[in-house]
Amino acid sequence: MNARDSNNPATAPVVISSRADAVAPAAEVAEVRPATSVPPASPRAAGVSRFHESARAQVAGGATYIDDIPEVRGTLHAAPVCSNVPHGRLRGMDATAALAVHGVRGVFGASDIPGDPVLAAFAHDEPVFAGETVQFTGQVVAVVVADDVMTARRAARLVKLDIESLPAVLSVHEAHALESYVLPPVHVKRGDAAAALARAPRVLESTFEIGGQEHFYLEGQIAYVLPLEQNQWWVYSSTQHPGEVQHWVSHALGIDNHAVTVECRRMGGGFGGKETQAGHLAVWAAVASRKLQRPVKLRLDRDDDFMVTGKRHPFAYHYRVGFDETGLLCGLDLEMLVNCGFSADLSGPVADRAIFHADNAYFLEDVAISSYRCKTNTQSHTAFRGFGGPQGVIVIERILSDIARELGVDPLDVRLRNLYGIESRNVTHYQMKVEDNILEPLMTTLAGTSGYRQRREQITAWNAQSPVIKKGIALTPVKFGISFTATLFNQAGALVHVYTDGSVQVNHGGTEMGQGLNTKVAAIVADELGIPFERVLSTASDTSKVPNASATAASSGTDLNGRAAQFAARNVRDNLAAFVAGLDLCGAGAVKFEGGQVISPTATRTFEEVVHAAYANRIQLWSDGFYRTPKIHYDKTTLTGRPFYYFAYGAAVTEVAIDTLTGESRVLKVDILHDVGHSINPAIDIGQIEGGFVQGMGWLTTEQLVWNAKGYLATHAPSTYKIPATGDIPEHFKVDLWPEANREDNVHGSKAVGEPPFMLAISVFEALRDAVAQAGGRPQAMNAPGTAEEVLRATSSFAG
Amino acid sequence: MSTEISAQTLTFLRRGRPVTLDNVAPDRTLLEVLREDLHCTGTKEGCGEGDCGACTVVLGEAVDGRLEYRAINSCIRLAHSVEGLAVWTVEDLAGDDGELHPAQEAMVQCHGSQCGFCTPGFVMSLFGMYQNTKGGQGIDRPRAQADLSGNLCRCTGYRPILDAAQQMGDLPLPSGCGVNEAATVAALKALPNKKKEATTYLRPTALTELLQLRTAHPQAQVVAGCTDVGLWVTKMHKRFAQVLDVTAVRELRRVEAYPHHIAIGAAVTLTDAYAALVKERPQLKTFAQRFAGLPVRNSGTLGGNVANGSPIGDSMPLLIGLGASVVLMRWDAKRRAVAHRELLLEDLYTGYRTNVMHPDELLAWIKVPRPTAGEHFKAYKISKRFDDDISAVCLAIRTTVTNGVVLDVSVGAGGVAATPVRARQTEAALRGQSWTADTVMAAVAALRAEFQPISDMRASAAYRQTVLGNLLQRYWLESQGLQHINLDTLNAATLEALA
Structure with missing residues (x-):
């Protein structure tokens, strides 16, 4: 990588850098200018770090979110009535006490739906309101509608549900043993993994589990439905998919799509959590609005939002991997158990993408992957930034680190050894040729600029004389396929x-x-x-x-x-x-x-x-x-084709420290080199990279979802569910952009940036495991997230 | 708002002018009043429990003729508690022609907003910092991180926001954006004193009056900063017909220094109380900063935390370790005088969130012994997240070792029982023993055996027990002069320097 941090945006190379620890911030990115200025004059609007179009409104409180829209006269407010058992037969509902509350206008459930009582989701397996059975603690059975929000919420607690408990499936292993699936298993194979493993010089076998993740968009889920004339509806929805909200609402109301209009000016964060989940709220509000012929707003309380909506899919893995003395992979047999929750939602494509990304950056010659889409009595897990990709990438990165430790070599060398080739070894296990591979130069460049190899030596020396605190470091890449795998959505x-x-x-x-x-x-x-x-x-x-x-x-x-x-x-x-x-x-x-x-x-x-x-x-x-999008095609029955138009690449080096007495950890330094093609807006792209990284870091460190033995999500508020805060950000946090344009014909030569950086945070987890190894612990025993307790469990004899 | 609860008028200062709202129920939150009654929707609700900071606003109070600024969570603050104060929301900072305040402009310039929903809260925390640092001067990265620890952002990864905090002081202050302090103080003074009209939200200003009101209205909900009671409203949907707010009581807002102890009034905010504790024992600085986030510390009181008695409240293990006591007061109608009694803090609690206080008693003072010669004191907190988290385990240890023998010891623990507790068996294993590794290992075993903590979403019982003992080991290692064995006190630079 050459000259960065240039102060002259007009003549500088296109490598843009953001250094959190730099004394002088990089030009265009963090420079403070006089209040009245605009970004540097440029003949073009793209390629420049323009401020977010709403930034000035956002900082002044003038950016409108759904709950800020002036309410139409007669607006009522809804609150959900939720199941308090994970699985059961719903025998009845007594709303007498709720209806007696002053200001309550009605309680509406499955019998009030004029159209299809099942949501118009792809798998058609999710009821609008629970009908005869409830399938998770938090499932919405009805909504209470009242004159104001707090009255609705208070009254919702007064609704008595008569539920006969049924046996609940709470773990993914239990579901797999019972063959309880939301969708059929999927097997992807190339070559002969069993034979390759049989002749492999060395074999590792292991299991691994990774937790889910709550989106924690700062703006909770909300919908505001207004009746128009002649059975037409206006829906304000905080949604990533207005078209689907429109479709679901019209389906539930039994009317044509053209009678429903959905509008969303902006969301207060989405991250995948408002892709399908927003539709539920809109439908609930619409059903109530239709019954009462009044505008109805449904804004979930944060705790209800946690209890009702789906999360990132937790995964459990079992694998056998063969390799030789040089660290070259020869044979991988990988089983993925995907915790989908009680319904399919987007679990099929999420689990598929985990398969597509189980290679991450590496050529898997003989490979067999089995993916089981397990049905459990929990929230229906859904899209979340990376969409299964992170759950695929993390397992291969874990494997390569463990192979390196087995062989006593630097994990970076094992990674480089297994990268996709340019002329050969360049076809994925789903038969797509990797044509735009920049992995090797990108990773070696980052290793150089970050001083990775010297630092690894320094860390080993440092650890030798540090009795309690141990450091670790890891460099991990990401190669992320860009396009919806369902070709029609492109x-x-x-x-x-x-x-x-x-x-x-x-x-x-x-x-x-x-x-x-x-x-x-x-x-x-x-x-x-x-x-x-x-x-x-x-x-x-x-x-x-x-x-x-x-x-x-x-x-x-x-x-x-x-x-x-x-x-x-x-x-x-x-x-x-x-x-x-x-x-x-x-x-x-x-x-x-x-x-x-x-x-x-x-x-x-x-x-x-x-x-x-x-x-x-x-x-x-x-x-x-x-x-x-051109060029893409994909056969869903064989899981082969070219599902992705191109790949986005990146790599990160992360250094951490752990406390071997408590298992607590800190992320000390992060260096990122990421490929966004020719950036349309470097500041925005760097914001996506940093934000994605920190969100991924949260997934792998402090964000732990805990369901208790009764299937109740015990971490259902920010008091117990901890996303990263200001104090978790590394002192050294440097992001560079790869200077090359997208090799495919994409708008302005750019590449997509929303999801790929999320997976850069896998370097945090691998650095933690490196520190555990350097402390003499058992990194192969460490599951994610790497909470203090998990790190201590892997580091010491404490059994937990 | 449908309610059978009668309500009183509320007046506060905004943009230099009094805002008066009729008929505000005593249990309505400031956020509700701002959004629903005043239709100021710039302030957002993110969590409704004071953990995300999206609802942050800044309060101004005239103290000794100057304005004191505090960023607080409006979502769990009862609206009537801002009676007679100045309130700034995100809509109040820009000039009339739309010129942005430096706290806002820096956020724009640094690309500090993405989805923008947390942004008003961050802007208000920045504004609070700006006002408390002579226009954003001298804000370094640790200060920015500490003061913004109560604001969560899910989009940016914080780096640009921390940059904004550090750079806002370099931006010009547009003429329309400054706070006229003298005029504001004068306007606050001119606000009507409506205490006499108060019926449903009682906010006395004198101790005797408070205690008499307590006797007269035993059913009234006592509140201080409302950082816990606020959640009873927003999350448990409780309603209060009458509230007795202690935070305006002059006597209880003081920290008083005596030769052998300091006395912290029950209405002293956590911010000020911890400042007093850190002044006595500078090693508590990090521990103090890790208590919730700044907006909660700015509202909540040490007295409230202690009276509330949550088993995972972090101030009690600390105070127990310090040997603190509490003074309970009540109005003795027969003698027509204030009666009081004093007891050790650990003796206040009788069980999970229960205590020995009589219905007419209020916790008035917390007395904390001053450091003694030869005292070694440390407090440790283990939580999933470093900042703004509730501890899984908390341990505070004070020893006085003379001639190699432990003469005095007190150990406070949190997260291990139904109440904050004193680890008496552990103390017994140490007291009178020589301060050696063998003694410490025996005490570690005693400490692990002394409590039977539960497993919950924060940690398993086994982890809690293991770590309790490990923290005592850390205390031993630190007493032996081992440096750099605690992440809390290390940063990347010092870690580097060790190598």
């Missing part, structure tokens, strides 16, 4: 409206959850029209503007919607170019749009002048745009 639409004053609105099917999608899309549109960024306004996601949009998920928001918006803007530009070409008697291709001007070979006009004149000449000033 499409997007957008609308670009140019108004007669030259201002522009862009609307697309994506949703803004903080990731800066609207900021990037506005920059793309501004560049396409050659106008300043400030002239383009992004508006709320709205199913009546762009229909049938896919979820904003799979990191694909900008790839899909950015391109669709680019195409929409290009259509308008083409109209304007043709118009100017007619005026100036030149070819349309000779008309350029830049710097707010429209330049033909013979004349230069402002964009506004051209727009005004074009309108007067009845030229269409708005357009749609549509994009579908």
Whole structure:
């Protein structure tokens, strides 16, 4: 890696760096400018660290979330009535006491659903409200509707459920033994793993378990449903997938999709937790709203949000891996038990992606993977940043570290030894050729800039004379496939409206959850029209503007919607170019749009002048745009094909310290080199990388979900469920961006960035295990998350 | 708001002007009033229990003619507790023409907001810091981390927010954004004193008055900073017809120093109480910072924490280890005088959240012995997360070793029984013994055997028992001069330097 931290954004190489510990912050990223300034003048809107389009509103309390929308007269508030047993037969419900409370307007359950009582989810296995059976503690049986929130919540506790308890399946092992699955098992094979293991010079066999993760979006789940005329509905939903909310609501109400409009201006965080889970709330509120013909808002209390909604899937693994004396993998037999909870939800594609990413960066020649989608009586686990990818990546990274320790060599060397090749050893176990492999140069560059090898030596020496505190270090890569594995979702639409004053609105099917999608899309549109960024306004996601949009998920928001918006803007530009070409008697291709001007070979006009004149000449000033990802195909029956358009790459070096008396740990230093292609907005991309890393760090350290023996989620609030706080951030936290453009034709040469950095945090877990090993403990016995208790268990003789 | 509970008027200062709300029930939260009654929706609810900081607002109080600023959690603060105070929300910082306050502008410039939902809370914590640091001067990274530990962000990974905290002091303060302190103090003074009208939310300002009200209204819910009682409202959905708030009582807001002890009034906030304890024993600085987050410490009181008596409350093991006692007071109607009694803190508790206090008694003072010559004192806290977490295990140990013999010892423990406890058997294993590794190992065994902790979501019983003993080992190692054996006191730089 060459020159970074340049102070001259105009001439600097495109490597952008963010150093948390740097005295002088990197240009463009963290530089403080006078209050009235805007980011550096650039002829283009993209490629520059523009501020988030809502930043100024957010810091002033002026950014509106669903609960902030002024309430329509007559608005009522709902609260859920939840099952208090994990599995049982629902014999009856007595709402007398609740209905007697002053201000309570009704209690609504399964019998109040005019349409299908089962949610319109893919597997069609999840009731809107629990009917004859309850399947987890926290399952919503009914909603109480009242004049105000607290009255509804108080009354909900007064509803008595008569439930006959049934045996509950609470562990994934129990479910597997009972063959209790939400979907059939999936087996992916290449070569002959059994034969390869039989002839492998060395074999390791192990088990491993990893916990789930609560999304902990700061804005809890919320929906606000308003009745319109003639059985039509307006739904405000904090959702990553307005189209699915629309579909689910219309399905439950038994009406056409066109009668339901869903709007979401922004979410207060999503992380996958508002992909399907938002739909439930909207349906519950809609059922109540229809019965009462009043607007109904349902905002979950944080504890209810924990109890009701799904989490990241916990996994359990059993594997046998063969390898030779050089650390080269030869044969892997991997079994994954996926805790899906009580229904399928998105568990199929999540479990599939875990299979797709069990290779991470490495060529698996003879491999057999079995994936069991276990049904348990817990919340229905759902999408969460990485979508099964992290659960695939972590197991192979664990395997390679353990092989290195077996052989007494640096884990980095074992990793490099097993990387995908360029000319050979370059086909994944699902038969996709890895064409854009930058793993080796990326990892060796990072090893160099971070001083990995010297530090490993220093750490060993340091540990030798430190009696209680031990340090560890790890470098782990990530290779993450970009595209929805369900090929049909890889499409997007957008609308670009140019108004007669030259201002522009862009609307697309994506949703803004903080990731800066609207900021990037506005920059793309501004560049396409050659106008300043400030002239383009992004508006709320709205199913009546762009229909049938896919979820904003799979990191694909900008790839899909950015391109669709680019195409929409290009259509308008083409109209304007043709118009100017007619005026100036030149070819349309000779008309350029830049710097707010429209330049033909013979004349230069402002964009506004051209727009005004074009309108007067009845030229269409708005357009749609549509994009579908090329090249991808995938056979669901054989799990082979090219599910991903390209891969995003990255690597991280993490250094930790553990306390061998208590098991407590600290992340001391983190160096990241990550591939976002040509960044559309470096500050936003670095924000995604840092934020993803810290969220992953939380998953693997302090975020522990604990269900008690009765299937009750005991960690159901931030008092007991601990996401990283300010004090957990490493003192040294440095992020560099890989300078190369996406080798595939993607919008502005960029790559997707939402999910891949999450998996960089696996370096934290591997560094913890390295420290445990250096303390003379048993790293192979350590499960995730690596809480203090887990680290102490692996480090000492304490059995727990 | 449907309610049978009668309500009284509430007045506070906002943007330099009094805001008066009629008919605010005594158990409504400040956040509800801001969002529902004043329609100021900039302040967010993230968790409703004071753990995420999205609802942070800043309170201003005139103290000795100056304004004191405190960032607090509005979600668990009862609305009436801000009677007579100045309140700033995120909507109150920008100038009339929309110029952003440096706390806001720095967040924009540093890309400190992504989804933006935690942002108003962070901005208000930054504003509180700004006002308490002469315009954001001298804020280093540890200070920023400590003061923002009560604000959670799920998007950014915090680095840009910490940058904003450190850089806001370099930004110009637009003319419309500054706080006119003198005018605010004057305006606070000019607010009407409505104490006499109070019926449902009683907030006396004198100790005698407080005790008399307690006798007269035994059914009233006693509150201090409400950082626990607030959750009874938001999470347990309790209702209070009448509230007796101790936080305005002048006498109880003082920390008084005596030759052999300091006395901390029951209405002293955790922030101020811990500052007093750290002043006496600087080694408690980290422990103090790890008690909840700053907004909770700014509202909650040490007296409330002690009276509440949660088995995992962190101040009690500390205070028991220090040999603290409590003073209980009541109004003796016959003698027409204040009666009081004093007992050791560990004797206050009788069981899980039960204590020896009579219905008319209030906890008034906490008396903490001052350091003695030869005293060695350490307090350890083990929790899943370093900051803003409740301990799985807490251990506080004080020894006085003379001529190699343990003359005096006190050990307080938390998270191991139904109440905070004194580890008497462990003390017995140490007292009078020579201070040697053998003695300590015997005491470690005694400590592990002394309690039968439970397994719960924070830790297993086995872990708690193991670590209790290990912490005593750490105390021994530290007493032998071993450095750098505690992550709490190490950072990357010192870890590096060791090598």
